[in-house]
Amino acid sequence: MYEPSKEEAARLLRQMMEIRQFEDKIMELLAKNIAEGGSHLYAGMEAVAVGVISSLNPDDYITSTHRGHGHAIAKDGDLNALMAEILGKKTGVCKGKGGSLHLADLNKGNLGANGIVAGGLGIATGAALALKMSKSSKIVVCFFGDGALNNGITHECMNMASLWKLPVLYLCENNLYAMSVSIFRACSVKDFKKRAAAYDMPAEVVDGMDVLAVKEAATKWIEYVRNGNGPCLLVCNTYRYYGHSRSDPRVYRTKEEEKFYKEKDPIPNFAKICIQKGWLTEHEVKQIEASVTKAIEEATEYAIKSPLPDPEELYTDLYV
Amino acid sequence: MREITYRQALNEALDEEMARDEKVFLMGEDIAIYGGAYGVTAGLLNKYGEDRVRDTPISEAAIVGTGLGAALLGYRPVVEIMYIDFIGLCMDQLNNQVAKIRYMFGGKCTVPLTIRTEGGAGRTLGAHHSQSLEAWLMHIPGIKVVMPATPVDAKGLLKSSIRDNNPVVFIEHKMLYNTKGPVPDGEYLTPIGKAEIKRHGNDITILTYSRMLLFSLQAAEILEKEGISVEVVDLRTLLPLDRETIRKSVMKTNRVVIVEEDTKTAGAGAEIGMTVIEECFDYLDAPIKRIAGADVPMPKAPNLEKLAIPSVESIVEGIMEVMK
Ligand SMILES: Cc1ncc(C[n+]2csc(CCOP(=O)(O)OP(=O)(O)O)c2C)c(N)n1
């Protein structure tokens, strides 16, 4: 098992807590109609974004998905600017023009969330092409859901990346459902590793509810990609705790299944391991949690108090 | 008359056509168990079973492509593209295959395929879930493009679309699903290609469709108090346009404002405006005015989103200008 240092363990726990509390807060803001529009929440899947992105160098790149808050936070996103963006405020990371579905922070190597399922595949693969052409040692991690496996561009990009040995790690977040449609009703091949075989690239499936397991696999495959071996596919089996979006009554899954995955909650389980292993004391865990709560409250206040964009912004940023 | 929502009206149309003709079946993302992202297909899985109400993988190109194949062999598929913003993913199927196949094959086949989708802004969903792309589709000979604004038209036009032996792209509006209106009990059809005058007037004609009909009717109400009598034409079908209704209205009022939610440049209004010029230029007493969406991707911020599309106020203002 991957053995983090004390500081690293604290960082992993903190980031996962930030994502969870951020998402719980967004849910609350949606219920109060303070946040408008859609928001796909990452709660339950924290170990994936945190396990993978913490294994990258800060100047590596990622592409994200419609469920992008977790990736953005893990890629060193500023909580204030992310929260403000989701509320469509001037102080948001995209000046309030993108919103939840288009969170991006290019300075941090986050090439953006995407409103189109599989929309990040081309961007990630093209970024990897640029890195290869410029002989860079940086790599790209391309996040996408199980649903994105079934869109054409996914196949086109994986083939190209493998053909040209591009430095991209395809990271499939398999949370069993694409909106309401389970993988068993949508995918002819249930073992996603086999998809990689079609493009002659290696693949591994890991428990995406276990941040250390994710980190161990991610570290290995990031090195593989960085060393010029071409792309690979890492599948993280995970679960989203909320509905697909706010209005989803979740009739397509059972309460038992939800309970099963609640018990595998990556955050309390990792906290327990941290205490057992002596990486953190119980008190330290509580301290981290309290300081995250404070940071989320501050971000919320910042976002709510921030002004909307100026009307002139409607026409800016279209062309350079 | 009973009042039902636009959503219920669409659901009834699907239900009635499925009951009437076993060749009608539904395919799309999250349409079966979930009942559709906007709830239009709710209840149909239980009634007609998985064979005729199919959840698909997220494979837009294949949804339209397989719809075409099944249509060629005599089925009447009604496929759903969840948001019109995703139409790009199946545009090749639609433009190169669906629209052209009958013509290319010398008229030896028919394509009774209906593609339901929805569009428009209003929910602050940002640039990938708020577009109005009807003009892209109007540029494709071989398909029809239908955009109902009211529950009664939604039902009658969807039934006509399903029965039509040509491919029809049927574009709903996300802000209309909860709107209510009178819908007669029992069977009726609304003809494709026929506009309807939703408010009679003498001074100026608004040519509009979809959600902008509602804004236009409100604007007309306000202008009535200012002594301006506005005729509001709901085009309902954009391809083919109802040139006759347009001509008759313009010949009566001699002034035209086009109200459209899509982006202005090369938008639907450009075609509608040129149609007016071709049909009755000599009858115009003022230049045609377009009140349209801003030529930008849809921004997330709620204030910018409102600014990016026409409003009742901007319609009133625009009409005042033309009446000066
Ligand atoms: C091309 C495209 N088709 C459909 C949608 C609507 N949609 C948004 S998210 C989603 C499900 C995606 O499932 P998955 O890729 O497994 O990601 P998850 O939501 O489970 O994280 C769907 C169907 C979309 N945004 N883009």
Ligand SMILES: [Mg+2]
């Ligand atoms: Mg999924």
